[in-house]
Structure formats: C-alpha cells, structure tokens
Amino acid sequence: MSLLIQNGEIITADERYTADIYCEGETITRIAKDLSAPPGTEIIDASGKFVFPGFIDPHVHLHLPYKDTFAKDTYETGTRAALMGGTTCVMDFCTPAPGQDPMEAFDIWTSMSMGKAACDYTWHLSVTRFDDRTEPSIHRIVADEGITSFKIFLAYKGALGISDEELYGVLGLAKRLGVITAAHCENADIVSSLQNKLISEGKTGPEWHYHSRPPYVEAEGTGRLMTFARAHDAHVYVVHLSCDEALREAMRAKHAGVHAHVETLIQYLTLDMSYAELAEFEGAKYVMSPPLRKRSNQDILWNAIRQRFISTVATDHAPFDFKDQKYEMGKNDFTNIPNGIPSLEERIKLLYTHGVIKGRIDIHTFVDCASTQAAKIFGLFPRKGTIQPGSDADMVVFDPEHEDTITADTHAMNIDYSAFEGWKVMGRPEVVTVRGEVAVQNGSFVGTYGRGRRIQREPNHF
Ligand code: URP
Ligand code: ZN
Ligand code: ZN
Numbered sequence: 001m002s003l004l005i006q007n008g009e010i011i012t013a014d015e016r017y018t019a020d021i022y023c024e025g026e027t028i029t030r031i032a033k034d035l036s037a038p039p040g041t042e043i044i045d046a047s048g049k050f051v052f053p054g055f056i057d058p059h060v061h062l063h064l065p066y067k068d069t070f071a072k073d074t075y076e077t078g079t080r081a082a083l084m085g086g087t088t089c090v091m092d093f094c095t096p097a098p099g100q101d102p103m104e105a106f107d108i109w110t111s112m113s114m115g116k117a118a119c120d121y122t123w124h125l126s127v128t129r130f131d132d133r134t135e136p137s138i139h140r141i142v143a144d145e146g147i148t149s150f151k152i153f154l155a156y157k158g159a160l161g162i163s164d165e166e167l168y169g170v171l172g173l174a175k176r177l178g179v180i181t182a183a184h185c186e187n188a189d190i191v192s193s194l195q196n197k198l199i200s201e202g203k204t205g206p207e208w209h210y211h212s213r214p215p216y217v218e219a220e221g222t223g224r225l226m227t228f229a230r231a232h233d234a235h236v237y238v239v240h241l242s243c244d245e246a247l248r249e250a251m252r253a254k255h256a257g258v259h260a261h262v263e264t265l266i267q268y269l270t271l272d273m274s275y276a277e278l279a280e281f282e283g284a285k286y287v288m289s290p291p292l293r294k295r296s297n298q299d300i301l302w303n304a305i306r307q308r309f310i311s312t313v314a315t316d317h318a319p320f321d322f323k324d325q326k327y328e329m330g331k332n333d334f335t336n337i338p339n340g341i342p343s344l345e346e347r348i349k350l351l352y353t354h355g356v357i358k359g360r361i362d363i364h365t366f367v368d369c370a371s372t373q374a375a376k377i378f379g380l381f382p383r384k385g386t387i388q389p390g391s392d393a394d395m396v397v398f399d400p401e402h403e404d405t406i407t408a409d410t411h412a413m414n415i416d417y418s419a420f421e422g423w424k425v426m427g428r429p430e431v432v433t434v435r436g437e438v439a440v441q442n443g444s445f446v447g448t449y450g451r452g453r454r455i456q457r458e459p460n461h462f
Contacts, residue, residue, distance in 0.1 A: 001437070002023060002024050002025075002037060002038065002436075003023040003041065003042045003043075003044070003393065003433065003436050004022050004035060004041050004042070004044070005023075005046050005395065005397065006043060007020060007045065008021070008049050008050065008397060009046075009051065010031070010051045011050050011051065011052055011363055011364070012053060012367055012372070012386050012387055012388075013365075013367045013371075013372040013373075014364055016364070019031050019032055020035040021051065021395070022035050023433075023436045024436075025435075026393055026435035026436045027390065027392060027435075027436070028387060028392075029389055029390075030389060044397060044438070046431075048399075049399055050363075050397070051396070052086070052371070052395065052396045052398055053371050053385055053394065053396075054086070054087070054089060054384065054394030054396055054432070054433070055085075055086045055088060055089075055347075055348050055370045055396065056087065056088070056090075056370070056374040056375055056380065057082065057087045057089075057091065057314055057315055057374075058091045058314050058374040059091065059182075059263060059312075059314035059315060059317075060090040060091060060316075060317045061092060061316070061317060061318045061340070062078040062079075062090065062092045062121075063092065063109060063112045064095075064340075065095075065097065067329070067336070067338075069320070069329070069338065071319050072319045072325075072415050073317070073414045073415070074414070075113045075116035075121075076116050076117075076449050077412070078090070078317070078319075078413070079116075079121070079449075080118050080412050080445050080447065080449075081345040081411070081412040081413040081414075082118075082119055083119050083439045084345055084432075084443070085348050085349065085429065086349075086396040086398065086432055087119065087347065087348065088120065088384075088396070088433070088439075089120045089121065089380070089394065090119065090120075090344070091121065091122055091374070092109070092121060092123050092124075093123060093151050094106055094126060094141075095126035095160065096126065096128050096129070096134075098128065098159060099129075100128075101134065102125060102134055103141065106125075106145065110454075113454065114454075115450045116449055116450065118434070118439060118445075118447040118450075118452050119434050119451075119452045120394070120434065120435070120452050120455050121454055121455070122147070122378070122380070122457060123147055123454070124147070124149045124150065124151040124182055125138065125142070125149070125151065126150070126151040126153070127151070127162065127170050128153070128160045128161075128162065129166070130166040130173075131166075135173065142177050142179060145456065146457045148177075148178070148179045148180070148457040148458060149237070150174055150179055150180070150181040151182045151184075151239075152166075152167060152181060152182070152184070153183075153184045154167070154185050154186060154187065154188060154224065154225065155185075155187075155188045155191060155221070156184070157188035157189065157192065164224075167224075167225075167228050171231070171232045172234070174234050174235070175232045175233060175234040178459030178460065179461055180235045180236065180261070180461040181229075181234060181236050182236075182239050183236060184240070184289075185221030185222040185225050185239075185246065186213060186220075186290060187220040187221050187224075190217050190220070191213055194211065194212040194214075194217075195212045198211060198334075199333060204334060205281070205334060206277075206281065206283035206284040206287050206330070206337060207276055207283050208334050209287045209291050209337070210273050210291040210292070212334075213291050215242075215246065216245060217290075218243060218245065218246040219243075219246045219248070221246075222238055222241070222246040222249040223249040223252075223253075226249060226252075226253030229253070229258050229259070229260065230257075234259070235261075235461035236258070236259065236260050236261070237261040237262075237263065237377060238261070238262045239263050239314070239316070240263060240264065240314070241262050241263060241301075241310070242264065242265070242268045242290040242291070242293050242297065243293045243297045243300075244296075246290075247300065247304060247309075247310075250262050251309065259461070261311045261312070261373075261377050262310045262312075263310070263311065263312040264305070264310050264314075265316050265343075266313055266314075266315055266343055266346070266347045267288065267292065267315070267341045268292065268293060268297065268298070269298055269301055269302060269313070269350075269355075270298075270420075271292050271341070271419065272293060272294060272295040272297075273291060273292045273293055273294060274295075275292055276291065281327055281331065284322065284327060284330055285326065285417055285419055287334065287339060287340075287341075288316065288318070288340050288341045302355070302361065305361055306362075306365060308369075310369070311374075311377060312370075312373050312377070313347070313351055313369045313370055315344050315347050316340065317340070317343060318341075318342065319342035320338035320339075320415075321415060323416055326338060341419045342413050345411055345412055346411075346418075346420055347370070349404070349425040349427055349428065351366060351369075351370055352425075352427040353424075353426045357426050372385040372386060373385075378457065379457035379458055379459070379460040383455075392435050393433055393435055394433060394435060395432070396432050396433075397429070398427055398429055399427065399428050399430045400427050401426075401427075402428035402443075403424065403425075403426055404424070404425050404426075404428060405425075406420040406422070406425060412445065428443055429443070430442060434447060434452065439451070
C-alpha cells in the first residue's frame with residue numbers, strides 16, 4: 001500500500017513549504033518536490049490545500065459512565081466523528097469506577113475499543129483510588145501496557161475524586177515511574193457546599209451551575225496541584241483550564257520551576273456563560289465543568305496560547321443527549337445534569353476559524369496546540385504530531401476556502417444537538433489519512449472500523 005500526496009502546502013508547528021509526501025505502508029518515507037511513485041500508488045492532489053499533521057485530541061471521553069447512564073458516542077461513532085473533523089488520534093480516559101480495580105477498568109476499556117476504532121487512540125489512566133491495593137495494578141498498566149499518563153480528579157468527591165493524601169502518593173509514584181499526571185482542578189468541598197446552598201434556595205436551573213463553581217474554585221484546585229507537584233518535582237498537566245484566575249496559579253508555579261503544562265478547551269475559547277443561561281432549559285446543553293466563563297476570559301486564553309504558555313486545545317468531548325439525558329436527569333436539579341459539551345468533530349474548524357482566520361493565533365501555533373504539543377507531552381512525538389520521514393502517515397489535507405454551517409442534522413457525532421448550531425466555519429478536512437489509509441475523502445467518511453490501534457507509549461517525564 002503506497003500513497004502520494006502531491007503539491008500540498010505542508011504546515012507543521014515550525015515549517016511551511018510546498019512538496020510531495022510519499023508514504024509506504026503506514027509510514028511517511030519521503031518528502032520532496034516532484035516525487036514519482038510506483039504503479040498502483042494512490043495519488044491525492046493537494047494543490048491549493050494545506051497539509052497538516054493529523055490532529056490529536058488529548059482529552060476525549062468515548063466510554064464515559066455517569067450515574068446510571070453513559071455518554072452516547074462509542075469507539076465507532078466517536079472515532080468516525082474525530083476523523084471527519086481532522087483528528088487522527090484521540091486520548092480517552094480509562095477510569096475505574098469507585099471500588100473497581102484499575103486492571104478491571106483496563107479490561108473494560110479494551111473490550112470497548114479493540115477492533116472498533118477507526119483512528120488511533122491511547123488512554124490516560126484515571127487514578128480514582130490510591131492505596132496498597134490499587135498500586136500494583138497501576139504499576140502493571142504503566143509498565144506492560146504503555147499507558148504513561150495518569151488522570152486525577154480534585155473534584156467529584158465521593159465518586160472519582162481523590163483526597164490530598166492520595167494526591168501526594170500519586171504524584172510521588174508518577175515521579176518514580178516518569179509519567180505525567182493530568183488533573184481536573186476544582187475544590188470539591190466548595191463545590192458541594194455551594195451546590196447545597198443553591199438547591200436549598202430553589203435555584204435549580206442550569207444557569208446556577210456556574211455559581212456553584214466560580215473561578216476561585218478552579219484557581220484553588222490549580223494552586224493545590226502545583227504545591228503537591230513541587231513537593232515531588234512531578235510533571236503535571238492541568239486539563240480544561242477555563243479562566244484567568246486558574247491561569248495565574250499555573251503561571252506562577254511554572255515561573256517558579258514546576259513542570260506544568262496547561263490545556264484549555266475550544267468551548268472556553270468560543271462560548272461563554274450566557275449560553276448556560278438560555279431559556280427553556282436550553283442552557284443544559286452548555287453545562288460542563290469547569291463551567292463556561294465570562295467572555296473577558298477568552299482574550300486571556302487566546303493570548304496564553306499565542307505565547308505558547310497554554311500548550312494544547314482539546315475538547316473534553318463528553319456527549320450526553322439533550323432530551324433523554326441532560327433534560328430528563330437534570331430538569332429538577334442542575335447538579336444532576338450530565339456534564340459535557342460535545343465538540344470532537346468541530347474542534348479543528350472552530351480553532352481555525354476563530355483562531356487563525358480571526359488573527360488570534362498564527363497557523364503554526366494552530367498546529368502546535370492542536371497536534372504537536374499533545375504528541376510531545378504524552379510521548380507520541382515524532383511518531384505523531386508532525387510530518388517527517390519516519391512519522392506515522394496521519395495527515396489532513398485541508399481546504400481553507402471551504403465554508404460550512406455547523407448543524408446537528410448532518411454531524412457525525414452520536415448526539416441529538418450541537419452546541420454550535422448554525423455557526424459558520426471556514427476550512428474543511430477534505431482528505432484524512434490514518435497510518436497511510438484514506439479515512440476521509442471529499443469530506444466523507446470512508447475509513448475502516450478496527451483500523452485504529454491503541455498506541456503504547458514510553459514514560460517521558462522523569
Ligand atoms: O464537564 C466535563 N468536563 N465533563 C467530563 C468529565 C470531566 O470532568 O472531564
Ligand atoms: Zn474534568
Ligand atoms: Zn474530561
């Protein structure tokens with residue numbers, strides 16, 4: 001199997017040039033002008049188009065249990081939607097339920113994904129309990145299965161959240177194993193106090209979600225993570241950072257020498273808290289944690305991406321239907337609304353339109369924050385995250401002139417609404433390849449379920 005992408009403008013995190021890309025099997029083998037290819041080679045004309053490295057979403061929930069329900073995408077529907085949006089590698093979270101051994105969760109995630117994914121994937125291992133019983137399984141998963149990032153929740157107390165004692169232990173282990181720890185940073189006790197107060201005052205609608213998780217709740221969690229990281233010289237990754245207050249905590253720590261990386265989400269860059277205030281319970285579509293913030297935070301986040309202080313832009317894709325899940329479960333109490341704003345399919349188009357076209361970030365920063373940094377931080381680089389000989393042939397031929405309107409009527413995600421319904425976007429992943437196989441052609445899915453593989457990684461954060 002060979003593939004030749006001709007005459008595209010190749011754009012990576014630091015280079016821009018026009019050339020042909022030849023791929024043999026799953027790998028890029030040559031990049032030069034006017035390459036010839038043996039008979040039988042599949043040829044794609046990329047004249048007038050950009051060729052980007054396949055985009056990587058480092059924060060996606062494909063299998064996500066919540067109370068008695070599950071997020072709606074599966075490894076089939078989620079990876080198809082990812083590819084339609086130009087994302088060729090997703091990072092999900094293998095998350096043990098309370099009381100479950102991590103190895104059991106690992107087996108569940110394996111059976112959910114194996115033979116089903118259309119694009120490559122890897123997992124963070126959520127450490128939802130840390131003691132003598134779980135530590136051996138955690139070791140095994142890192143050493144034998146190539147899962148080299150942890151995820152911890154400082155929120156969701158009583159469910160997935162861990163105590164400060166556990167946090168101290170997890171970061172110590174992470175340092176010893178050379179893995180990075182991704183953290184959901186919110187103060188769980190303040191959240192539950194505020195939730196109880198609001199509900200007791202009859203403030204039960206989705207518009208109150210924000211008020212149960214104000215910025216200081218996130219700033220406290222971020223600052224606490226940094227304190228504990230410093231104690232072990234551990235490497236940490238703040239997921240879904242949403243606001244100025246939390247950013248300041250991360251910046252302060254980073255300037256003091258903490259090995260901290262920061263992720264924000266496309267939702268925080270494009271939506272604000274007024275969406276969660278929409279009437280007729282429509283606001284529930286926009287409930288996620290941390291909550292959407294005041295619009296004034298957006299310039300601050302864009303600026304931090306431009307300065308490459310924020311490393312990655314992810315989605316925290318967590319798709320719950322509006323009607324049967326968000327509304328039915330949360331209509332009497334916003335604290336029961338399943339959290340999440342699905343956007344796996346739209347991240348790249350939104351980031352290109354609102355970032356590059358609007359002049360907030362340049363095109364190299366766009367590639368960096370949507371692909372290269374995730375690959376570097378999570379041990380996938382240079383196999384993924386760039387275009388060079390030896391890298392996996394994961395690429396996106398992108399038509400920058402294509403205009404589209406986002407709508408749930410046509411999206412590929414398995415979800416009954418779009419948070420961006422009616423929004424105009426520029427640019428479309430026209431051809432997308434997964435290790436040398438064309439998975440999207442003319443913007444339509446032509447990929448193969450089962451083609452996607454779980455990528456094993458090496459520890460890279462000693
Ligand atoms: O609202 C969110 N973020 N839902 C998904 C779970 C998480 O906290 O990442
Ligand atoms: Zn989270
Ligand atoms: Zn998440």
